[in-house]
Amino acid sequence: MxxxxxxxxxxxxxxxxxxxxxxxxxxxxxxxxxxxxxxxxxxxxxxxxxxxxxxxxxxxxxxxxxxxxxxxxxxxxxxxxxxxxxxxxxxxxxxxxxxxITYGRVCSVAADPIEKKPLFHFFPGSTVLSLGSVGCTFACRHCQNWQIAHADAREAVRDLRELPVRNLPVLARNNGCQGVAWTYNEPTIWLEYILDGARLAHEHGLYTVMVTNGYITPEALDLLGPHLDAYRVDVKGFSEDQYRELCRIRDFRPVLEAAVRAQERHGCHVEVVTNVIPTFNDDDATLGAIAAWIAAELGPQTPWHVTRFIPYLEFSHLRPTPVATLERAVDIGRRAGLQFVYVGNVPGHEGENTVCPNCHRVIVRRTGYAVEDVALRGTLCALCGQNVNVRTTVKPPAPGAAGPHGGAGEQEPG
Known part of the structure; x- marks a missing residue:
């Protein structure tokens, strides 16, 4: 889901x-x-x-x-x-x-469909080695992974398994994975491990993915950005009050600024997810503001996933998002000019499919995480030649990437 x-x-x-x-x-x-x-x-x-x-x-x-x-x-x-x-x-x-203290320490390792992240316009149908640890920069009140995201790493680290960076390419290849994703908990706090792992992944021709809440400083993003192919970011609301109530942070603007920086400065493929929560961020004003921002700042071809909320943790008293609400969000996104708006957490819904904005035919058909039909020629619709913003190439290794924490522009403390 x-x-x-x-x-x-x-x-x-x-x-x-x-x-x-x-x-x-x-x-x-x-x-x-x-x-x-x-x-x-x-x-x-x-x-x-x-x-x-x-x-x-x-x-x-x-x-x-x-x-x-x-x-x-x-x-x-x-x-x-x-x-x-x-x-x-x-x-x-x-x-x-x-x-x-969590460098090289993992609690979750899996070979996932890339669609699970979700990333729909990035190596569709591929499998990605997915890694998670403990800790987060947020404390979201509806977090489904709270056992790891809200964990105290100082206590939990003793229970985590060690996964050296040098093992990642072999583990990926042995499990039929075309890339590596840092996900499940917030990867920003895994900065050094991602940096070393992403550099090594690129040296072995593997793509790299960061699934993030987007709360990262420019200097941290500038370390990671040259080594990241995809940046999948949550935009959980569009006001300081919403982010304060849900995530317990004061200012959400760094989330927006980092997404733009990842795309414009570092050439990352960006997709946005909004988990639509009844009574919290499901109003037309919030959804319209998010859609308008994506269209204006990231571009109308940027995929937006509006996903069904499942009651959890402190928000257990709320109901799941009605499908009609998600369909309304799709309409709002399209009216804002977005070409690719997807319904998530509703397996079998036609909103999971990619439709060419030019010829209006289905070019990627999905059921849940399964990709059933693909009519693509690189980043183009195979039926009419329209560019549909699909990334199928990996960045070359960044210059000077050899050695731990190598690479231009990286800053050692002190």
């Missing part, structure tokens, strides 16, 4: 830890909100040198007075005291150095 946050296929941290992780996430979010999203989380397990053994030093941070550091990966820009973690709880300050 094409929910706003892609469902993970495998178990993450042990179930007996789930309730504790959820409570820890709630405590950390309240503290982060009280500090304006910039201060470090003061709670959680103490950090010591023994626990730090084998941790991976982070990129993109600044050392401050008193042993504090400022993380520059997400727009919260957490200022973290020694022995504490940022709001994501996956980046920890040990003696004035910031560590990415």
């Amino acid at each position: 094409h929910r706003g946050c892609e469902p993970r296929p495998a178990r993450g941290p042990r179930r007996r830890r789930a309730a504790r992780h959820r409570r820890a996430a709630a405590r950390g979010e309240r503290r982060g909100a009280a500090a304006g999203g910039r201060a470090a989380e003061p709670g959680g397990p103490a950090v010591n040198e023994g626990a730090a053994h084998g941790w991976h030093e982070a990129l993109l941070y600044e050392r401050l007075d008193g042993g504090r550091v400022e993380c520059r990966v997400c727009p919260r820009r957490c200022r973290i005291a020694p022995g504490q973690a940022g709001v994501c709880r996956a980046r920890v300050n040990l003696d004035g150095r910031l560590y990415a």
Whole structure:
């Protein structure tokens, strides 16, 4: 199902830890909100040198007075005291150095259809090696993957399996995958692992995908962007009030700015997902604003997936999105000028199919994740020659990509 946050296929941290992780996430979010999203989380397990053994030093941070550091990966820009973690709880300050403690640690690994991300105009019908870990920059109240997204990485990391970067190309090829996707939890906090893995994937001719909430700084995106082929982003609403209520962040503009930057500066293929939640973001004004922004800033050929909400977590009291509401969203998108608007989470609906905007014939027929018929010639409709914005090529390896964290423009801390 094409929910706003892609469902993970495998178990993450042990179930007996789930309730504790959820409570820890709630405590950390309240503290982060009280500090304006910039201060470090003061709670959680103490950090010591023994626990730090084998941790991976982070990129993109600044050392401050008193042993504090400022993380520059997400727009919260957490200022973290020694022995504490940022709001994501996956980046920890040990003696004035910031560590990415989930580097190379995974809780979910699967060979997925690319349509599950969902990406409909990117290597249609292919299979992608999909990786997930723990932690997130948001604390979404309807998150279906809350056991991993809301987990405290300092506790959960001991239960995660190690997956070295060097194994990714072999694992992908052995499972019939044409690419690698970082997904399930928020990949932004996996910056260093994605950077190394995406570079290696390109060296082996594999495509790369980031399935993200889009809350990333320009400097972090500029590290990853040259090595990413597809950037699948959630736009969960279109106001500060909506993002504050759902995700507990103050300013959603970085999400929009990053999507445009990924496309324009780094040549990433971009597709947008909006999980349509009854009484929250299903009004014409919100849907119309999202559609108009996509058309104006990303272009009318950018795919927009309007997906059915399934009641979960703090939003369990709401009903699933009526199909008629999704069909209304499709109409709103088309009136805004979007050529490709898809219905998600409704298997068998005709809104899953790709229709050529010129000849109006079905050129990719889908049922759920299954692709049944394809009438494409590269990025063109095979029936009339219309460009339908389908990406089927992989970026060449970026210059100077050899070695850990190699490549132009990357910044080491300190």
